[in-house]
Amino acid sequence: MAEKIRVTVWNEFRHEKSEESIRTIYPDGLHAVIANALSKDAELEVRLAALDDPDQGLPLDVLNNTDVLIWWGHMAHHEVNDALVEAIRARVYYGKMGLVVLHSGHHSKVFRSVVGSTGNLSWGRNQKEIVWNINPTHPIAAGIPDHFCLESEELYAEPFYVGEPDETVFLSWFEDGFVMRSGLVFKRSAGKIFYFQPGHEECRSFYNEWVQKVIHNAVYYVKPAVSAFEIPEGAPHWGFRAADEFDA
Amino acid sequence: MAEKIRVTVWNEFRHEKSEESIRTIYPDGLHAVIANALSKDAELEVRLAALDDPDQGLPLDVLNNTDVLIWWGHMAHHEVNDALVEAIRARVYYGKMGLVVLHSGHHSKVFRSVVGSTGNLSWGRNQKEIVWNINPTHPIAAGIPDHFCLESEELYAEPFYVGEPDETVFLSWFEDGFVMRSGLVFKRSAGKIFYFQPGHEECRSFYNEWVQKVIHNAVYYVKPAVSAFEIPEGAPHWGFRAADEFDA
Amino acid sequence: MAEKIRVTVWNEFRHEKSEESIRTIYPDGLHAVIANALSKDAELEVRLAALDDPDQGLPLDVLNNTDVLIWWGHMAHHEVNDALVEAIRARVYYGKMGLVVLHSGHHSKVFRSVVGSTGNLSWGRNQKEIVWNINPTHPIAAGIPDHFCLESEELYAEPFYVGEPDETVFLSWFEDGFVMRSGLVFKRSAGKIFYFQPGHEECRSFYNEWVQKVIHNAVYYVKPAVSAFEIPEGAPHWGFRAADEFDA
Amino acid sequence: MAEKIRVTVWNEFRHEKSEESIRTIYPDGLHAVIANALSKDAELEVRLAALDDPDQGLPLDVLNNTDVLIWWGHMAHHEVNDALVEAIRARVYYGKMGLVVLHSGHHSKVFRSVVGSTGNLSWGRNQKEIVWNINPTHPIAAGIPDHFCLESEELYAEPFYVGEPDETVFLSWFEDGFVMRSGLVFKRSAGKIFYFQPGHEECRSFYNEWVQKVIHNAVYYVKPAVSAFEIPEGAPHWGFRAADEFDA
Numbered sequence: 001m002a003e004k005i006r007v008t009v010w011n012e013f014r015h016e017k018s019e020e021s022i023r024t025i026y027p028d029g030l031h032a033v034i035a036n037a038l039s040k041d042a043e044l045e046v047r048l049a050a051l052d053d054p055d056q057g058l059p060l061d062v063l064n065n066t067d068v069l070i071w072w073g074h075m076a077h078h079e080v081n082d083a084l085v086e087a088i089r090a091r092v093y094y095g096k097m098g099l100v101v102l103h104s105g106h107h108s109k110v111f112r113s114v115v116g117s118t119g120n121l122s123w124g125r126n127q128k129e130i131v132w133n134i135n136p137t138h139p140i141a142a143g144i145p146d147h148f149c150l151e152s153e154e155l156y157a158e159p160f161y162v163g164e165p166d167e168t169v170f171l172s173w174f175e176d177g178f179v180m181r182s183g184l185v186f187k188r189s190a191g192k193i194f195y196f197q198p199g200h201e202e203c204r205s206f207y208n209e210w211v212q213k214v215i216h217n218a219v220y221y222v223k224p225a226v227s228a229f230e231i232p233e234g235a236p237h238w239g240f241r242a243a244d245e246f247d248a
Numbered sequence: 249m250a251e252k253i254r255v256t257v258w259n260e261f262r263h264e265k266s267e268e269s270i271r272t273i274y275p276d277g278l279h280a281v282i283a284n285a286l287s288k289d290a291e292l293e294v295r296l297a298a299l300d301d302p303d304q305g306l307p308l309d310v311l312n313n314t315d316v317l318i319w320w321g322h323m324a325h326h327e328v329n330d331a332l333v334e335a336i337r338a339r340v341y342y343g344k345m346g347l348v349v350l351h352s353g354h355h356s357k358v359f360r361s362v363v364g365s366t367g368n369l370s371w372g373r374n375q376k377e378i379v380w381n382i383n384p385t386h387p388i389a390a391g392i393p394d395h396f397c398l399e400s401e402e403l404y405a406e407p408f409y410v411g412e413p414d415e416t417v418f419l420s421w422f423e424d425g426f427v428m429r430s431g432l433v434f435k436r437s438a439g440k441i442f443y444f445q446p447g448h449e450e451c452r453s454f455y456n457e458w459v460q461k462v463i464h465n466a467v468y469y470v471k472p473a474v475s476a477f478e479i480p481e482g483a484p485h486w487g488f489r490a491a492d493e494f495d496a
Numbered sequence: 497m498a499e500k501i502r503v504t505v506w507n508e509f510r511h512e513k514s515e516e517s518i519r520t521i522y523p524d525g526l527h528a529v530i531a532n533a534l535s536k537d538a539e540l541e542v543r544l545a546a547l548d549d550p551d552q553g554l555p556l557d558v559l560n561n562t563d564v565l566i567w568w569g570h571m572a573h574h575e576v577n578d579a580l581v582e583a584i585r586a587r588v589y590y591g592k593m594g595l596v597v598l599h600s601g602h603h604s605k606v607f608r609s610v611v612g613s614t615g616n617l618s619w620g621r622n623q624k625e626i627v628w629n630i631n632p633t634h635p636i637a638a639g640i641p642d643h644f645c646l647e648s649e650e651l652y653a654e655p656f657y658v659g660e661p662d663e664t665v666f667l668s669w670f671e672d673g674f675v676m677r678s679g680l681v682f683k684r685s686a687g688k689i690f691y692f693q694p695g696h697e698e699c700r701s702f703y704n705e706w707v708q709k710v711i712h713n714a715v716y717y718v719k720p721a722v723s724a725f726e727i728p729e730g731a732p733h734w735g736f737r738a739a740d741e742f743d744a
Numbered sequence: 745m746a747e748k749i750r751v752t753v754w755n756e757f758r759h760e761k762s763e764e765s766i767r768t769i770y771p772d773g774l775h776a777v778i779a780n781a782l783s784k785d786a787e788l789e790v791r792l793a794a795l796d797d798p799d800q801g802l803p804l805d806v807l808n809n810t811d812v813l814i815w816w817g818h819m820a821h822h823e824v825n826d827a828l829v830e831a832i833r834a835r836v837y838y839g840k841m842g843l844v845v846l847h848s849g850h851h852s853k854v855f856r857s858v859v860g861s862t863g864n865l866s867w868g869r870n871q872k873e874i875v876w877n878i879n880p881t882h883p884i885a886a887g888i889p890d891h892f893c894l895e896s897e898e899l900y901a902e903p904f905y906v907g908e909p910d911e912t913v914f915l916s917w918f919e920d921g922f923v924m925r926s927g928l929v930f931k932r933s934a935g936k937i938f939y940f941q942p943g944h945e946e947c948r949s950f951y952n953e954w955v956q957k958v959i960h961n962a963v964y965y966v967k968p969a970v971s972a973f974e975i976p977e978g979a980p981h982w983g984f985r986a987a988d989e990f991d992a
Contacts, residue, residue, distance in 0.1 A: 093614045093657065095881045107731060116612020118589045118685045120727075124734040130425050130986050134406040137839045137934045137969035145972050146407070149990050157734065158382040158419060159394070161589065161727070163683040164662055171406060171419065171427045175987070177378050177738025179419045179427050187659040189614045190881045225881035228889050231616075231657065235603060238620040238653065242673030242874050243919070245893050341862045341905065343633045355979060364860020366837045366933045368975075372982040378738050385591045385686045385721035393724050397742050405982065409837065409975070411931040412910055421738070425986030435907040437862045438633045473633035476641050479864075479905070483851060486868040486901065490626050490921030491671070493645050626921050630902040642903070654878040654915060655890070667902060667915065667923045673874050675915045675923050 004045040005223050008066040009035045010057055012073040013050035015201040022201050030072060030199070030206050034102075037212040044219065051076055056084055063087055068219045069097055071111070072199065074104040085109045094231045095190035098222025100215060103199030106160070114193055115186050117162045124155035126203060128175040131182055131210070135169045140183065140194065140217045148210040154200035156180050162195075170214075172197060183214065185221070190231045192222040252293040253471050256314040257283045258305055260321040261298035263449040270449050278320060278447070278454050282350075285460035292467065299324055304332055311335055316467045317345055319359070320447065322352040333357045342479045343438035346470025348463060351447030354408070363434050363441055365410045372403035374451060376423040379430055379458070383417045388431065388442065388465045396458040402448035404428050410443075418462075420445060431462065433469070438479045440470040500541040501719050504562040505531045506553055508569040509546035511697040518697050526568060526695070526702050530598075533708040540715065547572055552580055559583055564715045565593055567607070568695065570600040581605045590727045591686035594718025596711060599695030602656070611682050611689055613658045620651035622698060624671040627678055627706070631665045636679065636690065636713045644706040650696035652676050658691075666710075668693060679710065681717070686727045688718040748789040749967050752810040753779045754801055756817040757794035759945040766945050774816060774943070774950050778846075781956035788963065795820055800828055807831055810841055812963045815855070816943065818848040829853045838975045839934035842966025844959060847943030850904070859930050859937055861906045868899035870947060872919040875926055875954070879913045884927065884938065884961045892954040898944035900924050906939075914958075916941060927958065929965070934975045936966040 011031030015022040026033060035046045047066075049057030051073070058066075069088065073080065091097035092114050101111045106119040129150040133141050157178035170183030182197035196214055198205040205211050259279035263270040274281060283294045295314075297305030299321070306314075317336065321328065339345035340362050349359045354367040377398040381389050405426035418431030430445035444462055446453040453459045507527030511518040522529060531542045543562075545553030547569070554562075565584065569576065587593035588610050597607045602615040625646040629637050653674035666679030678693035692710055694701040701707045755775035759766040770777060779790045791810075793801030795817070802810075813832065817824065835841035836858050845855045850863040873894040877885050901922035914927030926941035940958055942949040949955050 090614075113609075114612060116610060116684050118586075120685070120729070120731055122728075122732045122734050128987070128990055130427075130989075132406050132427050133972075134408070134429070136407060136971040136973060136975065139969065141972070142970055143972045147986060149986075151990055155734070158380050159384060160382070161685040163685060164415060166660055167412060168416070168429075171429070173421060173425055173427045173986070175739070176736075177421055177741070178734070179378075179380050179421045181382070181416075181419070188612050189616070189657040189659060225883065226886055227880040228877075228885070228887045229880060231880065232618075233616070235616055236618045238618050238651070238674070240672075242891060242893075242917070243671070243872070245673070245874075246872055246895055247893075338862075361857075362860060364858060364932050366834075368933070368977070368979055370976075370980045370982050376739070376742055378741075381724075384723040384725060384727065387721065389724070390722055391724045395738060397738075399742055403982070409933040411933060414908055423739070423987070424984075425989070426982070436860050437864070437905040437907060473635065474638055475632040476629075476637070476639045477632060479632065480866075481864070483864055484866045486866050486899070486922070488920075490643060490645075490669070491624070491919070493626075493921070494624055494647055495645075626923075628902050628923050630904070630925070632903060654876050655880060656878070660911060663908060664912070664925075667925070669917060669921055669923045673917055675874075675876050675917045677878070677912075677915070 004043055005219060006065055006067045007038055007044050007046045007070065007219055008049050008058070008062060009046065009070045010049045010072065012076050013052065014076055015074065025204060026201070030201060033206045034070060034215060038216060038219065041216065051079065056081060058084055063091065066097055067223050068100065070100045070102065070215065071105045071108060072102045073108045074201065077108050080109050082109070085113050089114050092191035092193065093189035094233070095224050095227060098191065098224060099193045100218045100222060101193065101195045103197060106195060111195070114188060115162060116188070119162070121160040121180070122157045124157070124176065126152045126154050126200065129153040129198070130173040131198065132171045132173065133169070134171050135167065138167060138169050139221045140169045140185070140214060142217055143213055144210055150198055150203070150205050150208060152203050153198050153205055154203065156197050194218040194222050252291055253467060254313055254315045255286055255292050255294045255318065255467055256297050256306070256310060257294065257318045258297045258320065260324050261300065262324055263322065273452060274449070278449060281454045282318060282463060286464060286467065289464065299327065304329060306332055311339060314345055315471050316348065318348045318350065318463065319353045319356060320350045321356045322449065325356050328357050330357070333361050337362050340439035340441065341437035342481070343472050343475060346439065346472060347441045348466045348470060349441065349443045351445060354443060359443065362436060363410065364436070367410070369408040369428070370405045372405070372424065374400045374402050374448065377401040377446070378421040379446065380419045380421065382419050383415065386415065386417050387469045388417045388433070388462060390465055391461055392458055398446055398451070398453055398456060400451050401446050401453055402451065404445050442466040442470050500539055501715060502561055502563045503534055503540050503542045503566065503715055504545050504554070504558060505542065505566045506545045506568065508572050509548065510572055511570065521700060522697070526697060529702045530566060530711060534712060534715065537712065547575065552577060554580055559587060562593055563719050564596065566596045566598065566711065567601045567604060568598045569604045570697065573604050576605050578605070581609050585610050588687035588689065589685035590729070591720050591723060594687065594720060595689045596714045596718060597689065597691045599693060602691065607691065610684060611658065612684070615658070617656040617676070618653045620653070620672065622648045622650050622696065625649040625694070626669040627694065628667045628669065629665070630667050631663065634663065634665050635717045636665045636681070636710060638713055639709055640706055646694055646699070646701055646704060648699050649694050649701055650699065652693050690714040690718050748787055749963060750809055750811045751782055751788050751790045751814065751963055752793050752802070752806060753790065753814045754793045754816065756820050757796065758820055759818065769948060770945070774945060777950045778814060778959060782960060782963065785960065795823065800825060802828055807835065811967050812842040812844065814844045814846065814959065815849045815852060816846045817852045818945065821852050824853050826853070829857050833858050836935035836937065837933035838977070839968050839971060842935065842968060843937045844962045844966060845937065845939045847941060850939060855939065858932060859906060860932070863906070865904040865924070866901045868901070868920065870896045870898050870944065873897040873942070874917040875942065876915045876917065878915050879911065882911065882913050883965045884913050884929070884958060886961055887957055888954055894942055894947070894949050894952060896947050897942050897949055898947065900941050938962040938966050
């Protein structure tokens, strides 16, 4: 891993181009707002990527120089190349890249494939949401108050069909009577994935200071760990007897 | 384990005696309502126990003939004998007794000691609660709809300081803007514990069909498992070499 | 779910046909030995399936009438149709089918895709293995002694890159100095998966009474649960306010 | 938390005084060897404490200035004051102190009480042990090779009755045919506990570079996290409506 943490913020970046009301909120794409917030940290080297960029924004030289990939997609999940999904999956599993999936990314090929899940949940109208910090000593909750309010977010509601996550950091309350595990950590093979529910394109959540801080914390949490040995590819054959290694 | 599942419903049973308004709701104690509901199942043998009974309701011959202990306490947590807590703890850990802790039992010596937790959470006024079934294929959720409403329950709210539970079955929404993991499974040593949040003495939740069904399911889920060998006490010394046991 | 549990034992069934030494051990295929053992239980309806059968052994009418799928594959993982893998994945995730993956199935498309993992581990020569029951009150360990010996099994060794499994039931000791988490439960979306390590085609483990009993227990453990509501496909839109449902 | 991480290494420190053979190995106590190794890290401020010190080595001013407590005990578990155990338990649960429990500490009042467990396991003669790193990207495994050998350690063997730990970092192979989950993380309330199995007083494991490195890593992993809010004591009453906090 390079000295700086190299973050690539990937956005489908379609709503912002096709819908005036969305463009008004996120004129340069919602990924630009996320990236701007992260860029205040000089330890991070932040790059933008979008579906309509060459190689869907993630050519090999970008992927190979990304420590943490942030993913936002929605209407064009099906357009993402299967080969790209596999490339991301491998990097996460081999501990070379951490993954942060935002909002409607729960239904992306990337999330479903890496986590191993349908990613299904229920949804509804934009409404008031309160995000509760239920794990205040978790690194992703560092600096986050016991709760914060989002004036308007899209309803995402349980059951969220993801099995039992490895760590639950946030739970959300929604005005209309629904709840959602809104901040979840998954560990898969040698990698970590964080899912965070806020971030509908019609809402301003990515401008919220706490949403920004959660994403910032998550970058540090899922970034590749330094391992004493390379995670091997495939299933190595061991021709030796470990039991013979003793000094005696 | 005997053929029937032997359930003991333990209640502090003080509010019902000292407060007219509570007695009106639960004239024979809230444990009687729980026990009546369970008794409809002929596979269960249900017994009542209360703090002011001899031996605090749980003399050895009762404990030794209890497969599942249901626990409700509140104002008199501190009166429960430490020796009784230890006796319960041992039976749960050795896989001889399952434990279901209800509502304010989160602060009982039994819960704190068996689970290993402060049991702390926050609370507030009675209000509307919606219990969401987030794990519909879990045995404790069998037959429970995707959500059910409690007209009035005491607010119990996150953070609930219990670390990461082994299984999360229910999440609750509260009218005033709070959320709570309201149905949680903990596995400790060779035993299982289920915590369920509804059940304030001022409210009628124990008459609710779904609350009754959850408790009923939980009895079956936490009941002792049949093991091929006795869970040993202490730390047995092994003087043999397992590696020498092969036939060759 | 039908009254009986409908189990389909799928085997790649190539080694047994192409290698005399394997055929000697498992003349009708290793799946036949597994199925024979399971068939002693009259509650189970057991069927055989193999890669070279029409539709790779799993046409839709078989898949749709399978409650538990047992999977053994090795040299032909890559031949399994992606569409079949997706069909299995969906049935597990929607709680319609449980999955038991045996031995070299750790590298099958099915395991990697359903669990979300590389499935990587290390391997080596056949040798003595001792399977330790570390979770004696788990349903999959019912009736299993604290340990049992396999005279000769293929070495499978840690690290097994599967993240943190939901439940660990067995750990194995290998003569040459290696260890392996050999019995693991994964929960994904609304389904359960059990991985069990013994079962090399050159060895006789599927004739072992404890191996047979573990697989038998696993069938009961991963079989679909009865849910009060159908697990919805996709992400349903909720147009109502749960908060409006109270009686008052 | 002060700038340096303040580590207190607590040792029962009896074997080293009463048995010549032990004193030969650890003349200043095994805690001195652990502390010497940790002291090479200038970020750590390391202190020694022993059972026979005033206040059992942990007067309030020490406890209140300890970020990470390392615990080794064996023959005198029962002499440790219950009030001290409670004081440790509270600090761990409130996220004020991390805990590392070594070897025979599995049976200490501290381990049993904080984790909520019998701590039972089986044991036997000193023998060869191979510690396998099964979680190489876990912070506690940083810099640790895929396995390392201990020429002679006391056999500690499964079943280790601790339920399902939150994270499994190391598994051990023992010469005589036994296995053990030898490096385990538990999360309880707002605190973290790491248990590590090597460290018998008759053996030289605390001089082993990898054992030292694991303990060093563990100090960083379990140390108190910075939370945005104080973990509240007891069960705070909330008299406000979070749902009323929105700007609108």
